[in-house]
Amino acid sequence: MNYTDKLAVLKKIYKIYDSMANTxxxxxxxxxxxxxTCNVTMTTLEGDLIAEELAAKDKTDLFDRLNTVSDNRRFLPGITTNRLAELCVQGQAIPDEESDPHWGECSLLVDNQCPLYPVRPFGCRCFVSTTDCRINGYADVDPFVISVNNLFLQYIEHIDAGNFFGNMTDILIFINTTAHRQGIRENVPKQASGSLIVNQPLKVLLTPPEHREKISPILNALLQIQDDYV
Ligand code: SF4
Ligand code: SF4
Structure with missing residues (x-):
């Protein structure tokens, strides 16, 4: 699949997820x-979609804000979702990762609104709760929704395999460099800084046995999108 098609597939994936989440x-x-929070993660493909939108809406000044927080503490993933799935199936230990919402809010947030809402990454879209997190201090998420979220995370990583995954700040700073952006678009990704890790293809699903039957129509819808572009 060429890179333009990958961006089109990503938009369709978001559309499927949003119409489901709206119910x-x-x-x-x-x-x-x-x-x-400052701990949101995403792929370079998602970052590229955001960069396109910011350029189209003349909002590239938002990148400047990222540079002002680039030394701040934030979640730096050490493992991608697809690699995590492989380790789980192999019964191997999962590396510890440190993340704390108190490290700060997303530097892009303006008056409690997202300035890139239509193209926000999946890591933001999938954050839903049945109770108000501000009251409870945590999100209440239906276990099936967690399985659906993992499926989408795995699939988005899969279509961007070989490119990069990381904290939103690091991905957007990376993508805002023309040579880096060109590299991922031409399938010859430039060496990323140590804070980014490489997206892996999907080999095994994280879906637990009790959700496999219910999730299969969603999986088929995702596979159908990709078939349309091959
Ligand atoms: S929804 Fe927007 S403001 Fe909120 S974390 Fe995501 S990118 Fe930042
Ligand atoms: S209820 Fe929780 S998950 Fe939903 S928008 Fe508020 S903080 Fe985010």
Missing amino acids: WSTACRRYCAACC
């Missing part, structure tokens, strides 16, 4: 942004 009963409301 879920959640406590998520406009201006509720406790989940908008």
Whole structure:
């Protein structure tokens, strides 16, 4: 699949997820942004979509904000979702990862609203809760929704395999360099800084046995998108 098609597939993946998520009963409301932290992660493909949107809307000044927080503490993933799935199946130990919402809010947040909402990464889209996180201090998520979220995370990583995954700040700073962006678009990714890791193809699903039957129509819908572009 060429890179332009990958971006088109990503938009369709988001559309499928959003129409499904709109049917879920959640406590998520406009201006509720406790989940908008500096710890959001994403792929370079998602970062490229955001960069396109910011350029089209003349909002590239948002990149400047990222540079001002580049030394701040934030979640730096050491393992991708697809690699995690492989380790789980092989019964291997999962590396410890440190993440704390108190490290700060997303540097892009303005008046509790997201300035790139239509193209926000999947890591933001999938954050839903049946109760208000601001009251409880945590998100209440239906176990099936967690399985659906993992499926989408795995699939998005799969279509961007060979490119990079990392904290949103690091991905957007990386993608804002023309040579880096060109590299991932031409399938010859430039060496990333130590904070980014390489996306892996999907080999095994994280879906637990009790959700496999219910999730299969969603998986088929995702596979159908890719078939349309091969
Ligand atoms: S996930 Fe929690 S913090 Fe985020 S919008 Fe929903 S209720 Fe609010
Ligand atoms: S990108 Fe937008 S939705 Fe995601 S954490 Fe930042 S402000 Fe929130």
